[in-house]
Structures are given as C-alpha cells and as structure tokens.
Amino acid sequence: MTPAVLRKFNEIAEPGRVTTDPAALVDYGRDESPGPEFLPEALIRVKSVDEVVAAVKLCRDERIPVTPRGLGTGLAGGAVPIHGGVVLSTELMTQVVEVDVDNLVVRTRPGVVVEKLQQACEQEGLFYPVDPASLDTCSIGGNVATNAGGARAFKYGVTRDYVRGLQAVTADGRIINYGGKLRKNATGYDLNALLVGSEGTLGIVTEVTLRLVPKPRHRVDILIPFERLAQGVELVLRVVHDTRLVPAVVEFIERKGIRACNEKLGSELPFPDARVQVLVELEGNNLDQVLDNCVRLGGIAMELGAEEPLVADNPADQDRLWTARRKLAETLKDIYPEVVAEDIVLPLSRLPATVERIARLEKKHGLTVVPFGHIGDGNIHVDICRTHGTDPSSWRKTCDAFVDELVDYVLGSGGQISAEHGIGTEKKRLMPKALGSSELDAMRALKRALDPDNILNPGKILP
Ligand SMILES: Cc1cc2nc3c(=O)[nH]c(=O)nc-3n(C[C@H](O)[C@H](O)[C@H](O)COP(=O)(O)OP(=O)(O)OC[C@H]3O[C@@H](n4cnc5c(N)ncnc54)[C@H](O)[C@@H]3O)c2cc1C
Structure with missing residues (x-):
C-alpha cells in the first residue's frame, strides 16, 4: 500500500472511514473462528455502492486483495484478510430501504443487523424468519454471503430460500443487478444462486431483496x-x-x-x-x-x-x-480457551448413528466435544473444546485427527462438511475430501471467470 494508493482511497471515502492505524485494524484482522489474526494494510468502511465500485476498481488496478466484511461474526475465517490488502467493511451500510407490503419483500443494504431487519419487517406485520443464533450481532450481507441458517430452518429454510434479488459489485468493479421483487424469474443463469454462499469471493453484495412471510x-x-x-x-x-x-x-x-x-x-x-x-x-x-x-x-x-x-x-x-x-x-468460547466448531450436515435418517459415533470418537481421542444445534435440519454443530492446561499444539493435532475421522464418517453417510457456516479458511483443507475434482474444477473455473486477477477474498473456499 503506497502513499499514492492510500491517497486515492482517501478520495473515495473521507479519512475517518479509511485507516491504516494498526490499533484500529486489529478488530478487522479476525472473526469468530479460532484461526490466527491477519492484519489488513488498510480498512475502508463504505457507505454506498459507488464507493464499493471505486474501491474495487482501485484494488483491481493495483492488484490489491480486498476482503469484504460484514460484522465479523463468521465462524470459518471468511472475513479474515489472510493476504493483507484492504478490508472493505459494509458496517455503515445500515439502511433498510423499504418494506414492500404489496409485494411481500424487504429491500435492504448489507450492513443491517439481522435482528433489526426482522424488527423493521415486523412493524409492517411481516416476518423474515431466518434467525441465526448470532442474529443480534451479524449482518444480512454476511448472511447472504454465507447462506446462513438458523433455528427455524426446519420449517422456513435458509437465507438462500428468501433471496429474490441482489445487487453486487464484481471484481472488475461492475454492478450486477439480478432478480428483484419477482416471485418467478427464469431469465438466464441464476446469479442470485451463484452469489449466495460465495463468501465474498465472487462479488460484494450491496443490496438484497428478501421475500417475507406472514407471522x-x-x-x-x-x-x-x-x-x-x-x-x-x-x-x-x-x-x-x-x-x-x-x-x-x-x-x-x-x-x-x-x-x-x-x-x-x-x-x-x-x-x-x-x-x-x-x-x-x-x-x-x-x-x-x-x-x-x-x-x-x-x-x-x-x-x-x-x-x-x-x-x-x-x-x-x-x-x-x-x-x-x-x-x-x-x-x-467463554469457558474454554479454544473451540473448533464443526458444522456437519447429514440426511435425517443418519442422525441417530451419527450422534453415537461422535460420542465414541470423543472418548477415543480423549477430547471434550459438545454436540448441539439444528438437529431438525440434520445439522449438528460439533464444538471441540480445549480445556485449560492442555498443550495447544498437541491438542490441535488430536483435534485434526478427530475431525478427519468424523468427516470421513459424515461423507460416507451422504453428508457434508458445512451446513451454514461456510468454508472460509477453516474448512478449506477438507474440500478435496468433501468434493470431487470435477466439482472443485467447476468452482475454480467460475472464480477465474469472474475474478481473473484473484483479488476478491483470495485464499478462501478453494484449496
Ligand atoms: C455466537 C454465534 C452464533 C452463530 N450462529 C449461527 C447460526 O445459527 N447460523 C449461521 O448460519 N451462522 C451462525 N453464526 C455464524 C455467523 O454469524 C454467520 O456466518 C453470519 O452470516 C456472518 O455474518 P457477518 O455479518 O458477521 O459476516 P462476516 O463474518 O463479516 O463475513 C462472513 C463472510 O461473508 C463475507 N461477506 C460479508 N459481507 C459481505 C458482503 N456484503 N458481500 C460479500 N461478502 C460478504 C465475508 O467476506 C466472509 O467471507 C454464529 C456465529 C456466532 C459467533
């Protein structure tokens, strides 16, 4: 980050919203995953889609990695700037643009806290039912980027099931608008489906239109x-x-x-x-x-x-x-010095055998493991907790051995490694087990097509 480039960032947003002060950057070098911290070289807190466009174009011209960030509650390391560069935070884009009662949708900027979005909808007698346990601290943009789920997914589904329209900025600084208030839309490739769950690697979400239901x-x-x-x-x-x-x-x-x-x-x-x-x-x-x-x-x-x-x-x-x-x-996380959170998902019929298997693996590896979560969706959170006084590096090795055995079992049972937290950096090493080379190659081809210079959240999802 040269002084000349920094000057250009300061032309995009006023100095209070652009910083290189290491003390201010610390909170943007981590999320809620246990992985190490990586400080960005600069932070820009954008307020508008035009600012996102300008920042992304500058990053592309200068080949600077840009990591989009909502409110940093992710559990997979997705918002951690592992290659430095710029963190682009949407935390100030907090406007609920409209609750459209006639069309049963809400249009919102990405930085809105999910609980606040729900409250805005409820004031109009409508319901946005996706409710991650972090709903009072995470953003709707982060939910879209991770395809977040929540306790009510058994009946209501996950974020993907509510996204009707998206506005996003791609790696070349162009604005994509796809869908909107439409109940049906078969116009070309479904770009909403592509962007939901892409963890900031294919585009930066700047506006979302979500379907609402009666409460x-x-x-x-x-x-x-x-x-x-x-x-x-x-x-x-x-x-x-x-x-x-x-x-x-x-x-x-x-x-x-x-x-x-x-x-x-x-x-x-x-x-x-x-x-x-x-x-x-x-x-x-x-x-x-x-x-x-x-x-x-x-x-x-x-x-x-x-x-x-x-x-x-x-x-x-x-x-x-x-x-x-x-x-x-x-x-x-308060009680134990380190917690590794697995997020497995299986066909419902395999759940009874799976919880027994988790208990057996816990005993075999001598670990403290707390399973909990959205069992109705086949989604079990398996939190592996390091107890006080345990050597961190040997615990990590045992933890990895536990995870490897668990994942082999889950994949062999028709399950997958992430139901709702995403891959980020935390689960990247498991991707070659979780998906075949054809699937990984198709994903790499998409990434290369949309972000040929690999500037958008590099080093995430794909090994
Ligand atoms: C206590 C706790 C409970 C949780 N419970 C749940 C739960 O029940 N269900 C669940 O699904 N998750 C849960 N989570 C995980 C987390 O809250 C979700 O992953 C959430 O969607 C992250 O939102 P965020 O705003 O904090 O995003 P961040 O952590 O800031 O970012 C997450 C990812 O999204 C990308 N991103 C963020 N904003 C944008 C944007 N505008 N455009 C493009 N990419 C973007 C980032 O680059 C990153 O890859 C929990 C976390 C905690 C700490």
Whole structure:
C-alpha cells in the first residue's frame, strides 16, 4: 500500500472511514473462528455502492486483495484478510430501504443487523424468519454471503430460500443487478444462486431483496429431556414420519452444553442433568390446534422414554428456554480457551448413528466435544473444546485427527462438511475430501471467470 494508493482511497471515502492505524485494524484482522489474526494494510468502511465500485476498481488496478466484511461474526475465517490488502467493511451500510407490503419483500443494504431487519419487517406485520443464533450481532450481507441458517430452518429454510434479488459489485468493479421483487424469474443463469454462499469471493453484495412471510399468531415451545442422545434424535424422525407435523424449530443440546450454560449464565435452566434436551417450537394461527399438536408431540417423546416435557406458551418462559440455545456457542468460547466448531450436515435418517459415533470418537481421542444445534435440519454443530492446561499444539493435532475421522464418517453417510457456516479458511483443507475434482474444477473455473486477477477474498473456499 503506497502513499499514492492510500491517497486515492482517501478520495473515495473521507479519512475517518479509511485507516491504516494498526490499533484500529486489529478488530478487522479476525472473526469468530479460532484461526490466527491477519492484519489488513488498510480498512475502508463504505457507505454506498459507488464507493464499493471505486474501491474495487482501485484494488483491481493495483492488484490489491480486498476482503469484504460484514460484522465479523463468521465462524470459518471468511472475513479474515489472510493476504493483507484492504478490508472493505459494509458496517455503515445500515439502511433498510423499504418494506414492500404489496409485494411481500424487504429491500435492504448489507450492513443491517439481522435482528433489526426482522424488527423493521415486523412493524409492517411481516416476518423474515431466518434467525441465526448470532442474529443480534451479524449482518444480512454476511448472511447472504454465507447462506446462513438458523433455528427455524426446519420449517422456513435458509437465507438462500428468501433471496429474490441482489445487487453486487464484481471484481472488475461492475454492478450486477439480478432478480428483484419477482416471485418467478427464469431469465438466464441464476446469479442470485451463484452469489449466495460465495463468501465474498465472487462479488460484494450491496443490496438484497428478501421475500417475507406472514407471522403465525401463536407459538408454543416444548423442552424435552432424554437420557440417551439417540432418543432425542429419534424424536425428529418420529415427528416427521408419524405425524407429518412441521415444527418451526427442532434444536438439541447435549449435557456438557447444558451444564456450561448453567455454570456461566447462572440461569438455572430446566433439566440440568438430562443427557440431551430437545427444544421444539410449534406454531400456527389456531391456538387449540397448536396445543393439540403439542400433546401429540409430548406423547411421542414419552413413548421414546422422555421425562415429562416443559411447555412454554408465553414470552417470558419462552425466553428462558431459548437462552441456553442462543448463548451456547458464546458460552463455550467463554469457558474454554479454544473451540473448533464443526458444522456437519447429514440426511435425517443418519442422525441417530451419527450422534453415537461422535460420542465414541470423543472418548477415543480423549477430547471434550459438545454436540448441539439444528438437529431438525440434520445439522449438528460439533464444538471441540480445549480445556485449560492442555498443550495447544498437541491438542490441535488430536483435534485434526478427530475431525478427519468424523468427516470421513459424515461423507460416507451422504453428508457434508458445512451446513451454514461456510468454508472460509477453516474448512478449506477438507474440500478435496468433501468434493470431487470435477466439482472443485467447476468452482475454480467460475472464480477465474469472474475474478481473473484473484483479488476478491483470495485464499478462501478453494484449496
Ligand atoms: C455466537 C454465534 C452464533 C452463530 N450462529 C449461527 C447460526 O445459527 N447460523 C449461521 O448460519 N451462522 C451462525 N453464526 C455464524 C455467523 O454469524 C454467520 O456466518 C453470519 O452470516 C456472518 O455474518 P457477518 O455479518 O458477521 O459476516 P462476516 O463474518 O463479516 O463475513 C462472513 C463472510 O461473508 C463475507 N461477506 C460479508 N459481507 C459481505 C458482503 N456484503 N458481500 C460479500 N461478502 C460478504 C465475508 O467476506 C466472509 O467471507 C454464529 C456465529 C456466532 C459467533
């Protein structure tokens, strides 16, 4: 970064929004993944699409790597500038442009915090249902770039299922607008599909149009304790198979996670000694029917050997049940000096065997492993936690051996290595196992076609 180039950055945005001060750059050299920090040479906090265009053109002319960044809550190292260069932050692009009630869409800039976006939609009586546990700290642009999921994905799907239109700036500084408020669109290649989940490697998202849905009037949460891990998982299969019910949420937390939350949050969570807790949310517009479904679900759970479930039908009780689930990932990071977060996904039918396999691998490798997450989607977060006093480098080796065995098992069961966190740098080494050479070559060809100089978030996703 020569002084001359820096001067040009300062012409794009005023000095307060462009910095090379190492103290200010520290927070932009990492995300929420455990990987090492890499400081960028400069940070630019853009406010408009024109500024994004100008910054990307300058980076391309000068062959400077540019790492797009939302709010840095990513768990895969995607926003970490591993080749230095410029971090382009969208944190100031916080405008919800419009909630269009007639067309049931919201149009928003990428830097908006997801919870704020949801609130803006709810003020108009509409619902944006994708709710990552980080919803109060992550941006919608980051969600689009990682194809984020959340607790409600069982019923509502993930970010990809809501993107109707995108505006993005490509590596040559051109603006792509694809889709919009249309319910259907078969016009050429689906550029929305290409950009969603591309982790800032194919374009910088500057505006998103998302589909909205009506919010069901009633919601009831049920917390069910089980004594065996597999029982909790079998519940998912039984619910799908026997009842055809589609709960909004089916989450699970294993005992170590429950205890960690109790210890850290002091919230006296229910069923502290259960081997596994399953949290199910049912919703609908007819309260009697929702409660009937609760009884059916409770019946199945008891048949599987659950203790009496706890039902929460008011916001205060529901918040109490949700605290542990929402805070779990953060709590584990507070308690343990290092946490490696795996994000596997499998066909639902393989879940019972998989949770048993995780427990066996944990024992075999002598690690502390906390499985939890969106079990209804076949998505298990497997957090491997380094305990205090353990040597970090030997722990890393054991952790890698655990992950390799786990991933072999998952891939052999028809699963994949990332459901919602993305690949970034953290999972890159696993890509040749996860995908064949034809798939990787097709991805490389796309990257080369759209970013021939490899300036957009280089070193991510593709080994
Ligand atoms: C406690 C906790 C809980 C979490 N729970 C969930 C969960 O339930 N579900 C889930 O899916 N994830 C979860 N995450 C992960 C994380 O919140 C998501 O990946 C989120 O989408 C990242 O958003 P961000 O704004 O922080 O993006 P960042 O971390 O800043 O960036 C993530 C990636 O997106 C790219 N990017 C960001 N903005 C843009 C843009 N405008 N254009 C192009 N590329 C861009 C970056 O280059 C990077 O590759 C959790 C994280 C934490 C810390």
